[in-house]
Amino acid sequence: MLNQLTISELTSRLARRDISARELTQACLDQIARVDGTVHAFISHDPADALAQADAADHELAAGVTFAQKPLLGIPIAIKDVLAVKGHPLNCGSKILGKFISPYDATVIEKMKAAGAVVFGRLNMDEFAMGSSTETSAFGITRNPWDPSRIPGGSSGGSAAAVAADEAIATLGTDTGGSIRQPAALCGCVGLKPTYGRVSRYGLTAFASSLDQIGPFTKNIEDAARLLGVISGHDPKDSTSVAEPVPDYVAALDGQIRGLKLGLPKEYLIGGLDPEVKAAVDAAVKQYAALGAEIVDISLPHTDYAVATYYIVATAEASANLARFDGIRYGQRVDGADPIELYTRTRGAGFGAEVKRRIILGTYVLSSGYYDAYYLRAQKVRTLIRNDFLNAFKQVDAIITPTAPTAAFKIGEKSGDPLQMYLSDIFTISCNLAGISGISLPCGFTRSPKLPIGLQLLGQPFGEATLLKLAHAYEQSTPWHREKPAPIA
Amino acid sequence: MEYEAVIGLETHVQLNTKSKMWCGCANAYGAAPNTQVCPVCLGLPGVLPVPNEEALRKTTLTGYLLNCEIPRFAKFDRKNYFYPDAPKNYQLTQYDKPTTANGFVEFEFQGGLARVRITRAHLEEDVGKSFHFDRNSGVDFNRAGVPLMEIVSEPDITSADMAYEYLNALKDILLYGGVSDCDMEKGMVRCDVNVSVRPVGTQELGAKIEIKNMNSFSGVRRALEYEIPRQIAVVKAGGKLIQSTRRWDDTTGITEEMRTKEHAHDYRYFPEPDMMPLAPTDEWLAEVRKLVVELPLARKQRFIREYSLPAPDAETFKNDVALGNYFEPLAKQSSNPKAVANWVINNLRAKLTELNEREKTEQSELGIEPADLQLTTLADLKFPPAALLELVGLVEAKTISNAAAQQVFAEMFATGKTPAAIVQEKGLAQVSDTGAIEKLCDEAIAASPGPVADYRAGKAAALNALKGYVMKLSKGKANPALAGEILERKLKG
Ligand SMILES: [Zn+2]
Numbered sequence: 001m002l003n004q005l006t007i008s009e010l011t012s013r014l015a016r017r018d019i020s021a022r023e024l025t026q027a028c029l030d031q032i033a034r035v036d037g038t039v040h041a042f043i044s045h046d047p048a049d050a051l052a053q054a055d056a057a058d059h060e061l062a063a064g065v066t067f068a069q070k071p072l073l074g075i076p077i078a079i080k081d082v083l084a085v086k087g088h089p090l091n092c093g094s095k096i097l098g099k100f101i102s103p104y105d106a107t108v109i110e111k112m113k114a115a116g117a118v119v120f121g122r123l124n125m126d127e128f129a130m131g132s133s134t135e136t137s138a139f140g141i142t143r144n145p146w147d148p149s150r151i152p153g154g155s156s157g158g159s160a161a162a163v164a165a166d167e168a169i170a171t172l173g174t175d176t177g178g179s180i181r182q183p184a185a186l187c188g189c190v191g192l193k194p195t196y197g198r199v200s201r202y203g204l205t206a207f208a209s210s211l212d213q214i215g216p217f218t219k220n221i222e223d224a225a226r227l228l229g230v231i232s233g234h235d236p237k238d239s240t241s242v243a244e245p246v247p248d249y250v251a252a253l254d255g256q257i258r259g260l261k262l263g264l265p266k267e268y269l270i271g272g273l274d275p276e277v278k279a280a281v282d283a284a285v286k287q288y289a290a291l292g293a294e295i296v297d298i299s300l301p302h303t304d305y306a307v308a309t310y311y312i313v314a315t316a317e318a319s320a321n322l323a324r325f326d327g328i329r330y331g332q333r334v335d336g337a338d339p340i341e342l343y344t345r346t347r348g349a350g351f352g353a354e355v356k357r358r359i360i361l362g363t364y365v366l367s368s369g370y371y372d373a374y375y376l377r378a379q380k381v382r383t384l385i386r387n388d389f390l391n392a393f394k395q396v397d398a399i400i401t402p403t404a405p406t407a408a409f410k411i412g413e414k415s416g417d418p419l420q421m422y423l424s425d426i427f428t429i430s431c432n433l434a435g436i437s438g439i440s441l442p443c444g445f446t447r448s449p450k451l452p453i454g455l456q457l458l459g460q461p462f463g464e465a466t467l468l469k470l471a472h473a474y475e476q477s478t479p480w481h482r483e484k485p486a487p488i489a
Numbered sequence: 490m491e492y493e494a495v496i497g498l499e500t501h502v503q504l505n506t507k508s509k510m511w512c513g514c515a516n517a518y519g520a521a522p523n524t525q526v527c528p529v530c531l532g533l534p535g536v537l538p539v540p541n542e543e544a545l546r547k548t549t550l551t552g553y554l555l556n557c558e559i560p561r562f563a564k565f566d567r568k569n570y571f572y573p574d575a576p577k578n579y580q581l582t583q584y585d586k587p588t589t590a591n592g593f594v595e596f597e598f599q600g601g602l603a604r605v606r607i608t609r610a611h612l613e614e615d616v617g618k619s620f621h622f623d624r625n626s627g628v629d630f631n632r633a634g635v636p637l638m639e640i641v642s643e644p645d646i647t648s649a650d651m652a653y654e655y656l657n658a659l660k661d662i663l664l665y666g667g668v669s670d671c672d673m674e675k676g677m678v679r680c681d682v683n684v685s686v687r688p689v690g691t692q693e694l695g696a697k698i699e700i701k702n703m704n705s706f707s708g709v710r711r712a713l714e715y716e717i718p719r720q721i722a723v724v725k726a727g728g729k730l731i732q733s734t735r736r737w738d739d740t741t742g743i744t745e746e747m748r749t750k751e752h753a754h755d756y757r758y759f760p761e762p763d764m765m766p767l768a769p770t771d772e773w774l775a776e777v778r779k780l781v782v783e784l785p786l787a788r789k790q791r792f793i794r795e796y797s798l799p800a801p802d803a804e805t806f807k808n809d810v811a812l813g814n815y816f817e818p819l820a821k822q823s824s825n826p827k828a829v830a831n832w833v834i835n836n837l838r839a840k841l842t843e844l845n846e847r848e849k850t851e852q853s854e855l856g857i858e859p860a861d862l863q864l865t866t867l868a869d870l871k872f873p874p875a876a877l878l879e880l881v882g883l884v885e886a887k888t889i890s891n892a893a894a895q896q897v898f899a900e901m902f903a904t905g906k907t908p909a910a911i912v913q914e915k916g917l918a919q920v921s922d923t924g925a926i927e928k929l930c931d932e933a934i935a936a937s938p939g940p941v942a943d944y945r946a947g948k949a950a951a952l953n954a955l956k957g958y959v960m961k962l963s964k965g966k967a968n969p970a971l972a973g974e975i976l977e978r979k980l981k982g
Contacts, residue, residue, distance in 0.1 A: 084534065103533070206535070209762035237539060316759060320567050324578055330533065366758075
């Protein structure tokens with residue numbers, strides 16, 4: 001089935017005109033019709049619009065446009081509901097935006113459209129990307145394609161599940177503390193969080209501005225390299241994006257990893273790590289050694305402070321970022337006798353419990369008298385955490401860890417216990433605080449039930465090429481990425 | 490006990506950049522509501538601010554003009570508060586690392602020089618404008634995101650008059666630097682006042698009271714003229730003032746309490762994560778430095794010094810920059826700059842004003858909007874500046890009389906002909922031929938028995954009447970000094 005193929009496979013078939021973009025898009029739409037009743041990766045999608053884009057791509061193919069000119073021509077790529085797509089709904093998994101339709105394209109969307117992609121669908125997510133299970137969405141839960149009684153991870157749960165269930169060829173998600181890598185691990189696909197500043201955030205509805213990055217979900221590493229190449233680069237509309245040249249990420253996938261050094265941080269081998277996850281990661285480390293990489297024990301001494309630091313910085317920024325959802329200019333409004341009543345009613349009705357919890361936390365840590373003890377201190381610890389990584393990267397080319405401490409957990413299992421939920425991001429959070437790059441790729445399965453396990457590689461700032469090279473070498477020597485979830489097959 | 494006021498001002502000034510602070514929308518006053526808006530200045534989900542370099546340049550330039558330090562590290566912060574006119578419900582401002590700090594303004598006050606220290610001039614964004622109708626309200630976001638500079642003074646001001654002069658001096662500097670149009674009626678300058686009172690001779694500050702809502706400099710002066718005696722009366726009566734914010738009511742002329750310190754906002758400032766901190770380079774600062782202009786006060790003092798002008802003339806040239814710029818190159822070429830100044834101020838300016846008034850009337854009769862009026866300026870005069878210099882030279886050399894010079898000027902203003910040509914054409918050259926003037930004097934004496942008798946009776950002023958008669962007979966061409974001498978000789982003889 002066309003929807004099961006990778007970008008690399010599809011582009012060569014499209015180029016040969018073996019298949020049309022319309023057939024390909026239709027295959028994805030058919031799969032959505034078949035499985036999304038169970039998976040519910042999509043909040044909404046517009047088949048007619050997707051097919052119209054596919055037809056346009058077919059015209060361009062017929063007119064001789066090449067994949068060198070438009071590397072994603074005709075490839076259906078679905079979008080997390082936090083990214084602005086002109087003319088499409090933008091809800092951020094929340095009720096508060098009501099019937100809001102974005103009047104503009106995010107920069108990554110402009111780039112994908114320029115590359116010829118069929119940009120479609122609104123993928124489910126934790127409300128405003130706040131969560132690790134996609135259970136805080138106002139649009140219902142998303143189910144893990146490997147076991148529909150389990151969560152897909154989050155916050156980009158819809159993005160991960162859609163790729164795992166072959167409902168799209170690839171998707172875009174966002175990662176603030178692990179929101180790409182953790183669901184990628186739990187759904188058995190590839191998820192890449194680029195270095196802060198690598199990809200423009202313009203059009204990404206901010207959760208935590210200094211931590212958010214947009215990245216791809218794909219079926220394999222080569223596709224991730226292709227997509228990253230399209231969405232990366234400096235953007236005059238985002239002054240935090242960096243004018244670092246964008247290398248040819250696909251060309252980096254040469255299998256030459258002999259002599260590269262992989263750091264194994266002792267702080268990450270902690271209690272609470274599921275034995276099957278540990279075994280899979282240990283085996284992956286051995287595999288890397290067998291492929292010629294050198295394994296080096298390293299230390300990231302401030303790891304213990306990462307979760308606390310993250311929940312101060314992220315909530316502080318979120319408390320301001322979400323202030324604009326007030327019912328005055330757009331979105332859902334619940335009227336009141338005066339502005340204050342209008343705000344409290346609108347926000348009271350529009351935001352879910354987790355979002356409210358984080359706004360209150362963030363407001364608290366910024367309050368007069370608490371700022372120095374919390375926010376300022378957290379920023380200092382954040383610098384220490386970043387320095388841990390920069391020091392480590394003086395010794396090693398990348399760091400190898402589990403992506404998440406366990407495989408996918410049951411729906412409802414942690415939703416009543418925020419702290420347990422927060423701890424499911426324990427391995428991914430530091431990467432965002434440090435602003436470095438990270439990727440999750442499949443490294444095995446639990447036995448029963450059969451659930452994917454993710455391996456995380458963390459790379460230097462702007463070290464995505466090395467990260468992808470390492471990930472690709474492992475992937476090509478293991479069978480995991482070829483497995484498909486049985487329950488929805 | 491005697492009390493004194495301690496006053497500090499926070500002055501908000503809209504910068505006259507082409508576009509807004511974070512987006513490409515026009516920074517222009519007067520468009521239909523919500524027509525100069527985009528996703529960024531409406532605070533739609535996902536947008537990011539990109540700082541306007543022109544606004545940073547103008548703020549830094551202001552720093553230089555206000556003798557400030559320009560720190561090599563500055564940043565923007567979020568000031569959090571909910572208000573319908575604030576699109577993001579936080580305002581981007583510079584909380585603790587402003588673009589400029591620690592300067593001063595000098596200005597003339599009560600016959601001497603006053604100096605008010607400037608704490609900082611920092612950059613922030615303006616908010617939208619609320620409108621209240623019968624049953625509902627609306628917000629116009631055209632103004633949202635317009636670059637706004639806040640200039641904070643130290644509490645160095647001691648009276649309402651001094652506050653007024655400080656504001657005028659500040660406005661002159663901003664106009665000179667070209668950073669703001671400072672149009673009060675368009676809300677381009679807004680002012681908050683902090684005022685407290687204390688016994689004369691003490692150093693401790695009294696409870697700081699902030700006054701808001703003045704929309705003119707004279708409003709600031711009036712508010713202080715009301716507020717200072719009010720505070721003194723309270724403490725004299727044994728009352729206690731508490732830190733609070735008061736609202737000035739321009740109609741009733743009083744201030745009313747809005748809120749006290751306990752109800753002060755907690756703005757929860759924190760560094761704006763959507764932007765990198767600002768780190769101006771040497772090269773960039775050097776470019777801004779090239780934009781530094783002479784300050785108004787320095788210009789006035791220099792005009793007095795270099796061109797021996799009386800203070801009122803120098804003041805005129807300080808206030809009318811274009812006129813001063815017209816004057817200065819001529820003054821440098823003239824041996825009598827004072828005479829040039831007289832011509833520029835008394836004749837040229839008067840003629841131009843008169844012409845502009847006529848143009849306004851004519852054009853409004855044609856239905857042209859006030860904003861589209863085409864008025865003649867100093868740049869489009871019909872005669873070149875050198876012609877004015879030539880005219881002054883003709884008077885200096887006594888080639889023409891003052892009265893004739895007026896005629897020449899009127900003609901060159903109207904036609905652009907050179908003074909020499911006009912003098913020749915109209916035969917205005919002064920007559921210094923003794924024989925011719927003697928004849929005219931004889932005629933005058935014969936025709937004016939009254940003044941002649943008066944003069945002989947000792948009324949020296951009567952000579953003027955006779956001189957006037959001679960001038961009239963000569964059609965203004967007689968050299969008046971010579972005529973005076975001859976008349977005197979004849980009457981005494
Ligand atoms: Zn705008």
